[in-house]
Amino acid sequence: MNSIILQTTSRLILPAAVIFSIYVLLRGHNEPGGGFIGGLIAAAGIAVHAIPRGRTSLVSMLRVWPKTLIGAGILLAVLSGLPSLLLAEPFLTHQWPFPSLPVGTTLVFDLGVYLVVIGSVLTFLSYYLEEH
Known part of the structure; x- marks a missing residue:
């Protein structure tokens, strides 16, 4: 596809989508959102x-x-679940090493899901893209 309109507007859409996706990723373990939708x-x-x-x-x-x-x-x-095993708790029992900060192994898990979803969608899409 060789659309000048899509080429031009995509330069604006890409940064906005990535910034919004990171926002959704980071608020996901406290509110709706997370790695999948991000x-x-x-x-x-x-x-x-x-x-x-x-x-x-x-x-x-x-x-x-x-x-x-x-x-x-x-x-x-997988790595996000290992700290719980070291503490003799069930796998993927998320740990919060800094009680005053909302950062724990849940964020690492969500980041993993985020990367898997991006990789899966783009792998699927790459088979249908034309060579330029």
Whole structure:
């Protein structure tokens, strides 16, 4: 697809989508949102940017193949459960090492889900993008 309108507007949509997705990701463990919906928002913004530019542009923008994001996300999600095992609690019982801050292993898990969703959507999309 070679649309000048989509190429131009996607330059505005991509940063707005990524910023909003990070906002949704960070508020997810206290309020509605989180890694899944944040990842979908980011993937939608990246998809709008990649559709008029092709597969090569998608990979060069991400700097890694989307399947790498899936692996990194799964690794983060699994690692988020390990602190609970070290404390003899059930796996994925999230820990809050800093009681005064709302930061704990839940955020690491959500970040893993965020990366898996982005990687999955963009892997699917990459098979349908044209080469430019």
